[in-house]
Amino acid sequence: MPTSEPIELHRLLRSPGYLGLLLLSALIGVPISLVAFGFVSLEHAVQDWVWGQLPRAVGYPIAPWWWPLPALAVAGVLVALVVVRLPGRGGHVPVHGLGGGPTPPRELPGVVLAALASLSLGAVLGPEAPLMAIGSGLAMLTVRSARRGDAPRAVAVLSTAGSAAAISTIFGSPLIAVVLLIEAVGLGGPQLFAVILPSLVASGVGAVVFTGFGKWTGLGIGALSLPTVPPNQGLGLGDFLWAIPLAVVIACGVVAAMALGRRLDDWTRSHTARRTIGCAVAVGACAAGYALATGRSPAEAALSGQATLAALAAHPDSWPVPALLMLLLFKGLGWGISLGSLRGGPAFPALLLGAALGVACSGLPGFGAASGIAVGMAAGGAAALRLPVAAVVLAAVLMGEDAANQMPLMIIATVVAFAAAELLHGPWMGPASSEEQRDAPQG
Known part of the structure; x- marks a missing residue:
């Protein structure tokens, strides 16, 4: 009708x-x-x-x-x-x-x-x-x-x-x-x-x-933004060929972090106080481990990641690949622990972690830093939020003037990451918890 x-x-x-x-x-x-x-x-x-x-x-x-x-x-x-x-x-x-x-x-x-x-x-x-x-x-x-x-x-x-x-x-x-x-x-x-x-x-x-x-x-709220992004050299075949496996890897990492968070959420349901404190200290240990391994500020591996994302987008060449890999390891682990034990939202760290992996891979043949950041943010947002259109719009707004050029790449990365995450959520995450069933949108 x-x-x-x-x-x-x-x-x-x-x-x-x-x-x-x-x-x-x-x-x-x-x-x-x-x-x-x-x-x-x-x-x-x-x-x-x-x-x-x-x-x-x-x-x-x-x-x-x-x-x-x-x-x-x-x-x-x-x-x-x-x-x-x-x-x-x-x-x-x-x-x-x-x-x-x-x-x-x-x-x-x-x-x-x-x-x-x-x-x-x-x-x-x-x-x-x-x-x-x-x-x-x-x-x-x-x-x-x-x-x-x-x-x-x-x-x-x-x-x-x-x-x-x-x-x-x-x-x-x-x-x-x-x-x-x-x-x-x-x-x-x-x-x-x-x-x-x-x-x-x-x-x-x-x-x-x-x-x-x-x-x-005169107060700032620290809205998520990228004042500067790497210059775009134009999309080529290599950007699209690398975007697909990169989106799959990002989806796997996001789902693995969420699987850890799900288990810790269940674990902290009993003996809540001491287990919550233990999880929080473990997040601190991850940030401390990053600082020891890289000599950089532990704040980069702690917190939401919005300031680190802006710094990464502005100066991707200043981040050695080993430092990016350590950021992925320690911040990714800290994110997974935080997801199941502390309170906040899942989106901001996922955008940073996706962008960090994109920049780490930007030295691959035919793949640049601008494309790596665009693919990483789109894929990370889609896998974490499980809302593909919102992930594309968010990545496009963050990419600013370069969004139109990167849009085909971001759409492909979003679709691939969203599909991969949905396929992995069942085997890795198990059935929905009582909280997920309660919070599921009612249509």
Whole structure:
């Protein structure tokens, strides 16, 4: 019945209730964006103090090799306390993706505290999942305060719009937030428009608030961006021939890290406090091992990786291949441990690890650094997020002016990595856990 969908969409757009929902989405985008801005600014301020100012204050030009051990131990203690004592266990476990259903407001304090402790003190995770949870929870709180809690559809739609508003700028573009939610929600037809239009409104408002408030205060939020990328020498046959096996290798590495995270998630369900602390210290040991092996800053192997990704893209020639391989080993292992035990999002480290492998392979015949970064980010994002269109859009936004030239390569890498990851997820990961089943989008 192809003609029924336009009719339903017309009715939807003319509905006074839905127009009110669009207006409410725009309104909630402002306070949610301000709260998200405050969260990310605080997280970056604490991170800068722990990994930059404090080492210099005690006489080190950069954090020494052993610095991650006490930092991650403190993170483990704080996350363990939140998981054991506060409602919601500190929020969504990152190995299960970006999160699923709406976040109850009563769980927000635990989400914020666990994410701040994890992200600021060195967990190899990004801020995207906590931001989505914060936006969702605040939107639900708004719905309840407006006495709309008896409208399940309003709750679901505004929860998704709140998530879009909160993450609209951390990925560098509100478009990425909306495309990501299109795939994550898994809807089609009028249902898709019912959810996406409020999300577009809220994410657009969120981007304006993030940008304007940042300029007014002078505070930075550290949005994922690549100010400089290697010059593109033009795509050749070698770029495409190398992109396919490279995407497969990246998918295998991502799925292996997630399989480790799944097992650690199950392992930390009992004796939660001490096992969470043990996992956090293990993440610190990975960062310390990287610093000992390379003589470089342990912060490169800790944290989300967004600063390291920008540095890698700006100066790929300054990274020896052995250092890149050590980064893949130690940060990849730290990422897998963080996925199953700490709190944050899975996307940012996957982009860095994919790009690092791409740069390490850029010396292959017919394969350049720009192509390596484009392939690595697209493949890493597709395998980690399991949202191929969002992965292509994210990689394209990050590549900036070179995106049009690299787009065919990024699409091929995304499709290959996504297909390889999906084929591997069953044998390596086993059946979905109870949390994954609970968080799975309901279409």
